[in-house]
Amino acid sequence: MERIKVGVKKIREGATLPAYGSAYAAGADLYACIEEERVIEAGKCLLVPTGIAIELPLGTVGLIYARSGLASKRGLAPANKVGVIDCDYRGEVMVALFNHSDSPQSIKPQERIAQMVIAPYYTAEFDLQDDLSETVRGQGGFGSTGAL
Numbered sequence: 491m492e493r494i495k496v497g498v499k500k501i502r503e504g505a506t507l508p509a510y511g512s513a514y515a516a517g518a519d520l521y522a523c524i525e526e527e528r529v530i531e532a533g534k535c536l537l538v539p540t541g542i543a544i545e546l547p548l549g550t551v552g553l554i555y556a557r558s559g560l561a562s563k564r565g566l567a568p569a570n571k572v573g574v575i576d577c578d579y580r581g582e583v584m585v586a587l588f589n590h591s592d593s594p595q596s597i598k599p600q601e602r603i604a605q606m607v608i609a610p611y612y613t614a615e616f617d618l619q620d621d622l623s624e625t626v627r628g629q630g631g632f633g634s635t636g637a638l
Contacts, residue, residue, distance in 0.1 A: 496608065497545030501582055505541025506600055517555060517605030520585060528597045530589040535569045538585045538603050546577040546608065553607045554585060560603070565591030568604055575606070 491514075498507055504525070508518035522528075523541025530536045546552055554573030560566040569588035585604045589595050597603060627635065 494547055494550070494608070496547070499543045499545075500541060501543050502539060502541030504599070507542065508544075508606055515605075517607045519557070519602040520554070520583065520604045520606055522597050522599060522601045522603045524597065524599050526599065529594050530566065530587060530597065531594050532589055532592050535586055535588045536597070538587055538597060540583045540585065540603075542583055543580050544575065544583060545580065546575065548577055549610055550577055550608050551575065551611045552583075553609060554583075554604050555607060557602055557605055561590075564595050565589055566595055566597075566603075573604075 500507075502523045505523045506521035508520055510518050520540050523539050528536060528538070544552065552573075552575030554568055554575065556567035566587050566589055569586040573585065575583060583606075587597065587603060
């Protein structure tokens with residue numbers, strides 16, 4: 491497995507560097523950099539600081555996903571479903587956690603709150619065309635490729 495170097499700067503006291511939970515984990519855990527426990531009311535969102543800024547290599551993006559345990563057991567997941575950290579962003583990495591459950595949920599200092607997958611991406615040159623190539627699917631939209 492190839493590893494890439496990603497610069498990380500602690501910008502808050504008590505910040506924890508992202509860490510992988512196993513040798514083949516795709517996502518590195520992000521940690522809450524808060525001084526005391528915070529409560530997220532049911533149906534509400536809380537912007538949680540991680541205390542770090544990162545320098546992603548050119549041509550990569552940091553994708554912020556839910557941690558499966560937090561999402562399935564406590565109903566907590568990023569409010570925007572997938573967060574995007576562009577490689578030219580140098581501010582603090584923040585996670586907007588939304589409480590999908592019916593009860594208040596707490597976040598403790600240094601708790602793992604999300605995971606970040608670093609991936610390559612393409613930028614496109616959008617070329618206006620009069621016609622597009624034909625495919626079997628054609629213009630079939632939602633649910634058009636099989637039974638529900």
